[in-house]
Amino acid sequence: MKEEKPNYGLYHKNLMIYLSILGILGIIICIFGFFMNNILKFIVIIVGVTIAIIFLWPALGLITVNLTVNNDRYQAYQIIENLRNNEPKLLDVGCGTGRAAISIAKNLKNGGIVCGIDIFNEHIISNNSIHTIQKNAKIENVDNKTEFKYGSALDIPYNNNEFDLVNTSFVLHEFSEKENALNEIKRVLKQNGIFCLTEFNRFSFQSILINGIFSLVFKDKKYWNNVLINNGFKEIEMLNKGPFIRYFAKK
Ligand SMILES: C[S@@+](CC[C@H](N)C(=O)[O-])C[C@H]1O[C@@H](n2cnc3c(N)ncnc32)[C@H](O)[C@@H]1O
Incomplete structure (x- = not known):
């Protein structure tokens, strides 16, 4: 078959x-x-x-x-490396069809669960739906360690202090109301919980090569650093991966 x-x-x-x-x-x-x-x-x-x-x-x-594109670009092992406790609880905000969330779940070795929320906008990813991500998780054999829901970053359908780590991959640039989304991310993170932010880097050679003039839609390192500082995140660490920038920051 x-x-x-x-x-x-x-x-x-x-x-x-x-x-x-x-x-x-x-x-x-x-x-x-x-x-x-x-x-x-x-x-x-x-x-x-x-x-x-x-x-x-x-x-x-x-x-x-x-x-x-392949799911290795999310370098999920880097995200997992930041987790110190067993059975961690993670949330992927703007999970889409599951590229990041499913890669992270595949890398979880000490138990735990990866939750994901999205408004499933089909203009951004074709076939973007809760049905698609649930089916992908099943095919990739991680349906027992994932949970996906319809939900907005501006009103995250989870309780305060629930997650060890919140991830957003190529999502925050979509928002004009970044402050509201970041407040929600902070609310659901445990104290000292980690926020992982990955975005295109506006001025990287590869981003300009890939996106042409639309590279301007994205922001540069300084911008994201300031967004994190201004929204009260601490111990900010930046990893620069060519066209991408990745930050780890603590609540
Ligand atoms: C460029 S895609 C990235 C998806 C996924 N993180 C990935 O890396 O493949 C952006 C995602 O953000 C979602 N999104 C946009 N606005 C959102 C909101 N207010 N709340 C939750 N998700 C949102 C879109 O539906 C889309 O799935």
């Missing part, structure tokens, strides 16, 4: 399609330009090249991300 594979979906599938269409339009404009004369030829080619670079570049970046 054929083994069933997990389906982690595609990041920003529709955006990837729209950007590709606009990029190709830029190339077509460019080709038209070659058949024109004098100054018009010059202007049309410049416009076409500009459109192609602006849109095709991040489109190719998104295509590359989706073709090359």
Whole structure:
């Protein structure tokens, strides 16, 4: 019988399609330009090249991300290394289809549970749903150490001081109300509990290569460091992984 594979979906599938269409339009404009004369030829080619670079570049970046992404990029062992007690309780906020949460659960060796919440926005990841993540956990054999719920980062459906570690991977940049989400994360963390934050690093060479002009959507190290300090996190430690930045901070 054929083994069933997990389906982690595609990041920003529709955006990837729209950007590709606009990029190709830029190339077509460019080709038209070659058949024109004098100054018009010059202007049309410049416009076409500009459109192609602006849109095709991040489109190719998104295509590359989706073709090359694998769950090892979450380096879940780093997250587990921070846990000192047996049977830890972890929460992945914005778990999506489970790339981070399921990798973390696979690395849990001393018992414990990984919970995950998300509003399951399908514009961000295709097939993003509670059904998909539960099915992925089952296929990856971690359904006995995971628990997933529908829930917003702005109103986390768990009690105060419940978790040893809260993780967010590529989620916080989505919020304009970061302070509210961080207050909620602090509320559900135990005293001295760890917050692990992973985001794209705006000014890294790889992020610019992957995201093109859309790299500007992301923030730099200094920004995230200040967000953590201003929201009362302590003992902040930063790990820089090429296009990604990862912080560990304590409540
Ligand atoms: C870029 S995806 C990252 C998903 C997953 N952490 C990963 O690394 O594959 C961002 C996720 O944040 C979720 N999200 C956006 N706003 C949210 C909110 N207010 N509360 C919880 N999750 C949210 C989206 O539904 C999406 O699944």
